[in-house]
Amino acid sequence: MREVAERSGTSLKTVSRVVNAEDGVSLELIERVKEAIDELGYRPNLSAGALRRNDGKTQTIGLLVENISNPFSSALHRAIEEVARSRGVVVFAGSLDEDPQRERELTEAFAARRVDGLIVVPAGNDQSYLATEREAGTALLFIDRPPHGLIGDTVLSTNRDGAYQATQHLISHGHKRIAYIGDYATIHTGAERLAGYKKAIKEANIPVKENYILQGFHTSEEARVALRGLLTSSDAPTAVFASQNLVTLGAIRALRDLELSHSVALVGFDDISEADLLDPPVTLVTQDVAAMGERAAELLFARLDGDDSDYLHIEIETTLTARGSGEILPR
Amino acid sequence: MREVAERSGTSLKTVSRVVNAEDGVSLELIERVKEAIDELGYRPNLSAGALRRNDGKTQTIGLLVENISNPFSSALHRAIEEVARSRGVVVFAGSLDEDPQRERELTEAFAARRVDGLIVVPAGNDQSYLATEREAGTALLFIDRPPHGLIGDTVLSTNRDGAYQATQHLISHGHKRIAYIGDYATIHTGAERLAGYKKAIKEANIPVKENYILQGFHTSEEARVALRGLLTSSDAPTAVFASQNLVTLGAIRALRDLELSHSVALVGFDDISEADLLDPPVTLVTQDVAAMGERAAELLFARLDGDDSDYLHIEIETTLTARGSGEILPR
């Protein structure tokens, strides 16, 4: 910057004004400064500026998701990026892999780089440590799961309701023996979806059978093996509600293994790509991931703009799309 | 930091030593400083440090991909993140949407935040502007597509060879009327894959028919419509090579529309999820995306560590997996 000032025969402050498009600089000087910038290949250092600037903003946010490569996380990322881009903000992203320690490490790494805000899918069951970041002025937003040990803005799907609808859908097609198969029971979304399942079952005066509730699977293969076991037992269900995308894929494979794809009904939660191309096409309850990301980013930026109203808890509606697998009738 | 120094009754430099785990500080002082850090909720400011540090490194890299939410990009991102994490480096990521202007904007945005390196899937056909960043000490690595107007380390798939193998696979099953359907012809990977297709066709002494070459589709739907047109023409092919994942999905849908899934052979390039669950299962040539990302990140970090040997051009092998759709014989 000093070199640019020298070359254009002016001062640091004038260069700063030109770089930041402040007015009060003559057209001629602007021209000279811009020339010098091009000739020298000067790139402003935003971090250095943030150090001195009054608001201290780095125009940077951090995103902590389960796994940046899974479709849910990356769709979220993309939606957030879109809003951030419109404000000249760039996005750090990292995967937590359900590891609370990793959550803290990444938070620290982002904090050390002075992100203005953090959008977090909590992995651990204690986010109280984030109070320190909040005090330092970092805006916080929780998405997909609520935080523990701290309150803050939260954007969730209507998990319980979506699962309730899915289960009701199966009940309305005459099923009474409906299995639930899900992810780790400790994950908020899993617990909510199980609650929705139970609510629908109870409302239909069907007894909740514990052997119909399979939980703790984080890979498609685990779910496949477990469901195959239940389907070959003497007390096999006539319908299955799979509460997460990997689990749904496992369920589809289990039904194929046993040639039950067309005789046992299946409704899944979460999107799976090409659900319409499978045989039978898969009936799914899907989250509006783009809307979640967009609302989350907008709310975060509103906070950064000074909105200090009460914390908001936003719920984004899920949608059931009937495609075939969920409309199979009990034998 | 000043507050920490005051509270622990020592100086800035000692706090700096403790924060950076430098030795030459008495155990007792380390203890006192750490206590003060916890009590005050102090977070070191890495950017401020980078400003003064000799190497100027921010422990940050930038990733520019086509679309952060597509499976190829996000798998790349994840593989890079993994390597970065092991070095305490965090990753900025952004989508270019095939927009050269966006490429320049994001590059500038990352440069303004002083990333140590940039991993780029070039969108435009001129990367010469990156010479400025390189001069400023930013390491550059190109992935998936080579740069133009500048040379540098590059990690690519064996696109031409993979397409050659895919086409040969169809030829070896007796096909002579093989259509090619692909993405924008201007994208490097598309051009390479078309070249591989043509090479295999020519080697088999089959004339290359221009009406069998469909290009310029960037969505599944566009590809579907175009292929449906060709398949219903009087000169319909008996096999199709789809050179990209979205295009492959469009091709699958076109074949379904016409009930040709089991009579026209199909080999796709790129992974599509659940290829094994479709009917027929889809024969695909897949890229080793994880290996691409890993090699790319490792090479970038080697450069940051001072490796100044000649630029490397790495090719990662593709793999053909026969699953059914590619083994259908011509009628």
Add this chain to the structure above:
DNA sequence: TTGAAAGCGCTAACAC
């Protein structure tokens, strides 16, 4: 083993 002073690149505050 510890600390004082200078300065990284930039903007704020204020003077001219």
Add this chain to the structure above:
DNA sequence: GTGTTAGCGCTTTCAA
């Protein structure tokens, strides 16, 4: 309109 000076949070250099 334009420039000067101080200082953001940190590391370097060098002295004690």
